[in-house]
Amino acid sequence: MTALRRDLRRLGVLLSTLVAAACVTAGPSLTREPECxxxxxxxxRGTNEAPGVGEVGQAFVDALRSRLPGRTLDVYGVNYPASYDFATGVQGVIDTSHRIEATAAACPQSRIVLGGYSQGAAVTGYTLIDSLPPGFVLPEGLTGPMPQTVAPHVAAVVMFGTPKPWVVNLLASQAPPMSIGPDYTAKMLQLCALRDPICDTGGLDRAAHHAYLDNGMIGEGADFAARAI
Known part of the structure; x- marks a missing residue:
């Protein structure tokens, strides 16, 4: 084997190792095929949380799993920046809608549970809107509200600390109203901690926005979802 071929082979092995390592360390936010x-x-996840489902999301998943003994769960963390630039949240809306449609098509017997925390709750809510203001131009990657045919596959929607409209508009100008469709509102539970300034009108306690892990609402959301499945 010539030195050049040997070096190319070593380079190929190195690249394969790096790609494999990236797939492992990047976590569940990487797009992957749904498991049935x-x-x-x-x-x-919420703003500035690490890729995956975030702390609130993981607590919710763990609580839901404990309420469904013998059932299998596939968990997907929406792939989006979750940065302080709320305008990039549209990437989460695109990813969520694609994931819902892919799961409904590939795994029609799976019961889908949607959830989100803080900015992630807004991402979930905007994924489920059923109407847009006249003349509103959809961002690239979105074709409009999700098909009604996927709604029956969604068993429950649980949202923690959903930002109030003025918070969304402050951080993402020209955002349309979050008009969630009737196919989902009957399956939805929105949880807001008392005095949470992000979701509670008049709320002024910044610590309340980080209280969901300890205030019992994770269990309340998991109970709601488990009953709906």
């Missing part, structure tokens, strides 16, 4: 489980959880 009894329950498919799709959760959008």
């Amino acid at each position: 489980s009894d329950v498919a959880v799709i959760f959008a």
